[in-house]
Structure formats: structure tokens, C-alpha cells
Amino acid sequence: MAHWQKLLISALFLMFMLVFGYRQTLAPEIYTGSGLDLAELNRHVSVIAEKPHPIGSAANREVRDYIVAYFDSLGLRTELQKTTVVYRHPTRPPRATIIGFVENIIAYLPGRQGPGSDTADDLVVMGHYDSRPLTPGAGDDASATASIMEAARIMADGPAPVHDVIFLITDGEEMGLLGAQGFFRQHPAAQSVGLVLNFEARGSYGVASMFETSANNAWLIEGLIDSTPDLVASSLSYEIYRNMPNDTDMSISKGEGIPGLNFAFVAGLFDYHAMTDNPENLDVNTLAHQANNVLATAQHFANLETWEGAKGDLTYFNLWQGTLVSYSEGLAVALGLLVLVLGVWLFTTALRAGTVTPGSSGTGLLGVLIIFLVLYSLFDNLIVYLRQADAGITRLTSLGEWPLLAFFIFALGLIAWSGHRLERGLGKLHIIVPAAVLALVTFLAGHTSLSAFIPPLLLIPLIWLIRSRASRPDLWTAAICTWGLLTAAVLYFAPHASYLFIWPLASVLFGIVIQRNLLGISKGNARYLTLLTSAFIPLLMLTPVVILAYLALGLGLPQALMIFCTLSLLLIWPLVRGFGSAARGKAGLLIMIAGLAMMTVIVFARNFDARHPRPEELFYAVDVDQQQGFWVSPDVRPGSWLDKFMGAGASAANKSRIMPGYEQDILILDGDLPAFDAAGLTVNSGLTGDGMREIGFHIQSPGDAEYINLLFAADASVSSAMVNGFSVPVPGSGDNSDSERDSAVAEKWWRWRMYGLPREGADITITLAADVPLPVRIVEVDYGTPAGAPARPEDSMSKPYSWSDSMVIFQTVILK
Numbered sequence: 001m002a003h004w005q006k007l008l009i010s011a012l013f014l015m016f017m018l019v020f021g022y023r024q025t026l027a028p029e030i031y032t033g034s035g036l037d038l039a040e041l042n043r044h045v046s047v048i049a050e051k052p053h054p055i056g057s058a059a060n061r062e063v064r065d066y067i068v069a070y071f072d073s074l075g076l077r078t079e080l081q082k083t084t085v086v087y088r089h090p091t092r093p094p095r096a097t098i099i100g101f102v103e104n105i106i107a108y109l110p111g112r113q114g115p116g117s118d119t120a121d122d123l124v125v126m127g128h129y130d131s132r133p134l135t136p137g138a139g140d141d142a143s144a145t146a147s148i149m150e151a152a153r154i155m156a157d158g159p160a161p162v163h164d165v166i167f168l169i170t171d172g173e174e175m176g177l178l179g180a181q182g183f184f185r186q187h188p189a190a191q192s193v194g195l196v197l198n199f200e201a202r203g204s205y206g207v208a209s210m211f212e213t214s215a216n217n218a219w220l221i222e223g224l225i226d227s228t229p230d231l232v233a234s235s236l237s238y239e240i241y242r243n244m245p246n247d248t249d250m251s252i253s254k255g256e257g258i259p260g261l262n263f264a265f266v267a268g269l270f271d272y273h274a275m276t277d278n279p280e281n282l283d284v285n286t287l288a289h290q291a292n293n294v295l296a297t298a299q300h301f302a303n304l305e306t307w308e309g310a311k312g313d314l315t316y317f318n319l320w321q322g323t324l325v326s327y328s329e330g331l332a333v334a335l336g337l338l339v340l341v342l343g344v345w346l347f348t349t350a351l352r353a354g355t356v357t358p359g360s361s362g363t364g365l366l367g368v369l370i371i372f373l374v375l376y377s378l379f380d381n382l383i384v385y386l387r388q389a390d391a392g393i394t395r396l397t398s399l400g401e402w403p404l405l406a407f408f409i410f411a412l413g414l415i416a417w418s419g420h421r422l423e424r425g426l427g428k429l430h431i432i433v434p435a436a437v438l439a440l441v442t443f444l445a446g447h448t449s450l451s452a453f454i455p456p457l458l459l460i461p462l463i464w465l466i467r468s469r470a471s472r473p474d475l476w477t478a479a480i481c482t483w484g485l486l487t488a489a490v491l492y493f494a495p496h497a498s499y500l501f502i503w504p505l506a507s508v509l510f511g512i513v514i515q516r517n518l519l520g521i522s523k524g525n526a527r528y529l530t531l532l533t534s535a536f537i538p539l540l541m542l543t544p545v546v547i548l549a550y551l552a553l554g555l556g557l558p559q560a561l562m563i564f565c566t567l568s569l570l571l572i573w574p575l576v577r578g579f580g581s582a583a584r585g586k587a588g589l590l591i592m593i594a595g596l597a598m599m600t601v602i603v604f605a606r607n608f609d610a611r612h613p614r615p616e617e618l619f620y621a622v623d624v625d626q627q628q629g630f631w632v633s634p635d636v637r638p639g640s641w642l643d644k645f646m647g648a649g650a651s652a653a654n655k656s657r658i659m660p661g662y663e664q665d666i667l668i669l670d671g672d673l674p675a676f677d678a679a680g681l682t683v684n685s686g687l688t689g690d691g692m693r694e695i696g697f698h699i700q701s702p703g704d705a706e707y708i709n710l711l712f713a714a715d716a717s718v719s720s721a722m723v724n725g726f727s728v729p730v731p732g733s734g735d736n737s738d739s740e741r742d743s744a745v746a747e748k749w750w751r752w753r754m755y756g757l758p759r760e761g762a763d764i765t766i767t768l769a770a771d772v773p774l775p776v777r778i779v780e781v782d783y784g785t786p787a788g789a790p791a792r793p794e795d796s797m798s799k800p801y802s803w804s805d806s807m808v809i810f811q812t813v814i815l816k
């Protein structure tokens with residue numbers, strides 16, 4: 001084969017593997033035969049996600065009634081659990097205590113084992129029905145609620161399952177897993193729960209994968225393999241979530257020691273918690289995939305006679321959709337050691353044969369380090385630039401996985417070109433030019449930290465060191481050694497993630513064995529075909545992982561992801577080198593320039609549109625004490641519709657004027673004081689004794705605000721607090737009491753965030769020193785476009801996680 005023929009085959013092979021890997025991240029085509037009614041699923045989603053329905057909103061109550069009526073119509077005993085939940089995150093420092101007034105929907109499907117058995121053998125199938133305030137929540141989490149409703153219909157229609165099944169649709173998940181806490185910590189039925197299946201979403205398309213399990217998951221994984229078609233799961237994510245709080249309802253049940261499986265889809269991060277997470281944008285295949293996960297797993301585990309047969313954890317991963325490989329931890333470790341031994345043996349025989357020398361491996365490592373430094377620095381600068389650029393990150397996120405393709409093409413070209421150059425030997429110019437380019441890019445990106453200039457500075461001695469050595473760098477050996485070290489580290493720290501390193505390494509090493517021992521060290525077509533074949537497993541396994549990691553992290557960690565990409569490409573270096581050496585060393589450069597051009601287009605030439613609108617915040621604030629009303633926006637750009645609306649009369653202010661502690665620059669524009677209904681506090685009792693007094697009062701929000709902040713003056717020495725009979729920690733009473741009290745005093749206030757306050761209100765009791773007045777600040781956020789708001793253009797939407805499109809009413813009340 002001629003050089004260009006090999007190059008063409010390599011390019012086609014690489015393209016095929018990328019497309020195949022990408023296909024693995026998409027939901028499979030809709031199935032038939034499982035009994036799922038797609039029309040019903042769509043109907044449920046379109047009703048639930050018609051508009052935002054956060055906890056405490058009128059829309060939330062409508063959705064609640066719809067779901068309850070549906071379960072009733074299936075003949076299931078259905079219960080509404082109304083309770084108060086006081087929540088502080090177990091690990092994060094609490095800036096505020098969250099108080100939720102939740103209404104969980106619980107539907108019971110009795111099993112054959114009947115009630116009364118002492119063992120925890122009930123199955124919970126869980127999703128949440130609330131959305132965040134500024135999203136219809138079609139994916140998150142109407143997709144799961146609809147799927148559970150549909151599974152309940154099919155299961156209620158069939159023979160009674162072995163286990164009791166509880167369909168649990170929680171409330172207030174978005175505001176701190178509130179409903180799940182209400183159920184698993186307060187409801188008597190939680191005592192008999194033995195397994196939880198939870199269904200979530202943080203996007204609008206892609207595979208619905210099983211991403212988190214409890215410990216001792218062998219029986220769960222075996223059950224999944226037995227029951228679920230087109231299963232997507234990996235113990236890599238199990239290792240990630242074992243050490244990382246991920247905040248879904250399953251965190252609560254898992255914390256209570258209940259085994260569980262957690263499913264979610266993550267592609268389409270732009271739509272996550274945004275107004276665009278609507279029924280039209282939810283991928284129908286993804287919805288069907290999630291529904292199928294619900295039905296298959298619920299039916300399987302509800303009918304599995306004995307739970308927890310096999311002990312221990314499994315290593316598991318997809319070769320492709322529907323084909324899950326699984327084996328024990330012991331086998332994972334044995335395989336890892338075997339591959340490492342093979343690697344060491346190959347390395348030492350190559351050393352003895354002289355095909356590899358310590359010098360070439362050493363300079364090879366320096367070469368790998370140089371490529372890492374350059375790529376890390378470039379992508380780090382890109383992110384720094386995007387963070388400062390107007391809506392840069394959001395804009396890039398709106399493009400889904402396309403930016404990753406541009407990144408990849410650029411990195412491929414850069415690696416092929418620079419790797420080839422490093423191996424052929426460097427001229428004097430090669431020392432200064434890359435460092436200068438990197439320094440210039442760092443400067444242009446607007447990097448303010450001096451440490452950002454370390455990579456360009458490091459380049460000079462590294463490249464000089466390579467030039468001064470006699471032996472040419474052997475990048476492949478160096479990359480394989482690095483990969484081997486990484487394999488050993490992962491094997492030790494996260495054995496169930498080791499498969500991702502073991503199998504690609506094994507494939508490459510076997511390729512080398514075949515070349516050397518069966519074919520002899522040939523340079524011909526047989527060698528090329530062996531290289532091509534041994535690159536199959538690395539590309540097959542790594543491509544979907546990289547794509548899904550990018551989609552899930554957004555632009556959180558592209559630098560780390562690109563380093564991983566680089567290492568993966570260097571693992572199959574002889575193939576990649578082909579691009580570097582072709583066209584007298586110019587092909588790599590051309591690929592790099594093509595990638596750069598794609599990146600430029602993606603970064604600079606993209607506009608928001610109706611499908612991907614720009615997130616912008618505008619709300620109306622009412623100062624009850626001053627009797628003033630004003631429009632507020634932190635997002636006014638010159639010439640924008642917001643700019644036109646705010647006009648010349650707008651003035652600069654700080655958001656802490658409304659909410660102490662919220663430091664943010666805003667623009668405000670005075671407006672007419674509308675008719676409003678501010679929250680009221682009614683004092684019921686004021687018992688005094690022992691130098692202390694207890695104030696009992698009732699809070700009500702006649703405007704039905706979804707979100708109410710209650711701030712208490714930090715210097716009022718409050719010693720205890722209760723809401724509806726539930727104790728609420730006060731600063732100075734918790735584990736990190738001192739620092740909490742300090743920060744509360746520094747901010748002058750400590751805060752409750754209340755979600756879903758019922759119309760009848762709540763009872764609060766505060767104990768504090770007698771004769772000390774208690775200033776209370778009330779900040780109500782009542783979502784819904786306020787009267788007089790300008791119409792948004794179609795390429796603009798409410799900004800997620802903000803007070804956008806609400807009326808914020810704030811006042812200070814002094815309890816004496």
C-alpha cells in the first residue's frame with residue numbers, strides 16, 4: 001500500500017469510529033413490544049411540562065392533581081404526604097437553612113407477599129414532579145414522572161408482583177431533595193423499603209443510562225442485565241458517584257442505607273433547568289428509553305423473589321448499547337495486573353533487543369509532557385476567554401457536542417504535527433516560537449494570573465533539553481508507559497474504573513506482540529493492519545466516554561478532557577503519526593488549521609435564536625418599607641431590548657439592597673407602585689421568663705410567593721427556632737457553630753429559605769433574650785411575568801437560577 005492509501009484508510013477508520021462512538025451516546029430507536037404506549041407518555045409529559053411548576057406554585061398543584069387523579073384511575077391506593085422538611089446540606093457549609101413544605105404523591109401497588117412482613121422488601125420507583133421555577137421541566141423530571149405513570153398502568157393491569165411497589169413522585173427535589181427527605185425520614189412506609197429505583201434528567205436527549213448504584217451492587221447489575229434491553233451503564237460512573245455527592249433524590253435514600261439504582265440522561269445541557277426544557281425539545285427516543293428503563297427494572301425487581309443474592313461490586317461497561325460486559329472486582333484486579341506484567345515484559349525485551357532505549361523513552365516522556373503543556377494551556381486560555389466573553393460559555397453549550405468535534409480535530413492536528421516534528425528533530429526556531437505563541441495566546445485571552453504564563457516558560461527548557469539529547473524521542477513508548485502508570489493508579493484507587501484503561505492498553509500491547517513475534521518486525525502492510533486493528537478497542541471504548549463526559553460536564557473541565565484525549569491518541573500514536581508525516585509533514589498542520597478554523601467559527605460566529613435563546617434576567621421589586629417599586633436587571637447590554645426598556649433613567653445599584661448578602665451589580669429603573677400583597681407576620685404569643693422570651697408567630701403569603709426568604713438579625717441572640725413543630729438549627733448550634741455565627745454576624749443576618757409555604761401559612765416559634773427586639777426581613781419571590789414587563793424577543797429567555805420574571809416584595813418587620 002502506498003503511504004496515501006494508508007492515510008486514507010486511517011482517516012476513514014477514525015471517522016467511522018467517531019461516528020460509531022457518537023451513535024452510542026444517542027438513545028436507541030423506539031422499541032415496540034414492551035407494552036409502553038408512546039402516545040400516553042407524550043400526553044403525560046405535555047400536561048406536566050406545560051409550564052414551570054416549582055414547589056409551592058399554582059401550576060405545581062395542578063400537576064399534583066393530575067398525577068393523583070391518574071393513579072386513582074388505575075385503582076391504586078394513592079396518598080398525599082404533606083409535611084415540613086428542614087434541610088441543611090451535610091457537607092456544604094450552610095449559608096441558609098432550607099425549609100420546604102412538600103406534598104409527595106405516593107401510590108401503592110400491593111404485592112403477593114402482602115403487608116405485615118417485617119423485612120424491608122418494598123420497592124420504591126421514584127421521580128420528582130416539581131420543576132425549577134424557570135423551566136417547564138419536560139426532561140427534568142416530567143420524563144420520569146410520565147414513565148412511572150405509564151409503568152404503573154402496565155403493572156396495575158398485570159398480575160400482582162411479588163413485592164409491594166410504591167410509586168413515589170416527590171415534590172421539592174429541585175430546592176434541596178425536600179420531598180425525598182420528607183418521605184424517607186418521616187413516612188412510616190419508608191421503614192419497609194428495600195430497594196429504590198430513581199429516574200432523573202439533566203438535559204433533553206441522549207441515552208438514559210444507569211449511572212449510580214449503592215454499594216454491593218452485584219445483584220443489582222445482574223438484575224439489570226437480565227431485564228433491561230438497550231442497557232447503558234458503566235462502573236466508571238459508579239466510581240465517580242461513590243466519592244461525589246450528586247444530589248438526586250437517591251442521595252437521600254442511599255444515605256438512609258437503602259440500596260438503589262439511579263438513571264439519567266445528560267445530553268443537551270443547554271436545556272437543563274432552562275425554559276427550553278419543554279415537551280417539543282425533549283427527544284422522543286430518549287423519553288422512550290427512560291420509560292423502558294422504568295418499566296423493565298420495576299417489573300424485574302418487583303418480581304424477583306429474593307433480593308441481594310450476590311454480594312460485592314461488579315465492574316461493568318458497554319461495548320455498545322445493549323451489550324454489557326461485567327465481571328468481579330477480583331477479576332478486574334487480576335486482568336489489570338496481567339496487562340501490566342505484559343507491558344513490563346514487552347518493555348524489558350524491547351530494551352534488550354535495543355528497539356527501545358532509556359534515552360529515547362526519556363526524551364519521549366519529555367515530548368509527551370510538551371504536548372500536554374501546549375494543549376492544556378491553549379484550552380485553559382480558551383475557557384478563560386469564553387468566561388469573559390459575552391455569554392461565551394452559554395453560547396458554546398448551546399451547540400451540544402459540535403465544539404468537542406472542533407476541539408478534537410484541532411488537537412489531532414496539533415498532536416500529529418508536533419509529535420512528528422519532535423521525532424524528526426527540532427531546529428533552533430522551535431525553542432522560542434511555541435513558547436512565544438503560547439504566551440501571546442495567554443495574553444490575548446485576558447488571563448490575569450501570572451501562573452498562566454508558567455506553561456510557556458516551561459516549554460523553553462523542556463524543548464532545549466530534548467534538542468540537546470542524542471536519542472530521538474520515542475513518543476509511543478512514553479505514551480504506553482504513561483498509560484500503564486495511570487492503569488496501575490486507577491486499579492489501586494478506583495478498581496471499577498480500571499476497565500477503561502486496561503482494555504485499550506491490552507489491545508495495543510497485543511498488537512505489539514503480534515507484530516514482533518508472529519510477523520517479525522515488519523514495516524509492511526501486515527504491520528499497518530495490525531496497528532489499525534489494535535486501535536479498534538481503544539477508539540470503541542474511549543470515544544463515547546469522552547463525548548458523554550463533555551456533555552455532562554459542559555465546559556467544566558475541557559482542559560482535563562483534552563489531556564485525556566491527547567493521551568488516548570498517543571496510545572495509538574503510529575496511526576496518528578501517519579497524519580503528521582504525510583504531505584512532507586504538512587498534513588498535520590493542515591488538520592490543525594482546519595480545527596482552528598472550526599473553533600473560530602464556533603466561538604465567534606454564533607448567535608442566539610429561538611431554539612437557543614439568550615438567558616437574561618429582569619424582575620420587578622417592591623420595597624414595602626419605602627413604598628417604592630422598580631425594575632431590576634443585572635443583564636443590560638448596550639443596544640439590547642433590555643437596554644431600550646430600561647432607557648436613560650436606569651441607575652446602578654447593588655442587589656444587597658433587596659437581599660442582604662447578595663452582592664451583585666444591577667441596574668434599576670423606578671416604576672409605578674403596583675397593587676401588591678405582602679407577606680404578614682401575626683404574633684400569637686410572647687412568653688417571657690428566666691431572662692428569655694419565646695415569640696410565636698404565624699407567617700402567610702397572600703400573594704402565594706413560591707420562594708420566601710426570612711432573615712433574622714444576627715445580633716438578636718436567638719437560641720432556638722421551630723417551624724410547624726420541627727426544630728430549625730440556629731447559628732451557633734450546629735457543628736461548625738463558631739464560623740457560622742461569625743459569618744452570620746458579618747452579614748448581619750441569618751437566613752431561612754422557605755419553599756412551598758402553603759396558603760394557610762406556617763407557625764414559627766423563636767426563643768431569644770428578653771427585651772431584645774427581633775428585626776425580621778422578609779423577601780418574597782413570586783414567579784410569573786409582572787404586569788408592565790416588556791415582551792421578550794424570541795431569542796431571549798428567563799435566566800435559570802435567577803429571580804427573572806417575578807415580583808420580589810421585601811420588607812422589614814420588627815418583632816418586639
Ligand SMILES: [Zn+2]
Pocket residue numbers: 128140141173200201
Ligand atoms: Zn431533577
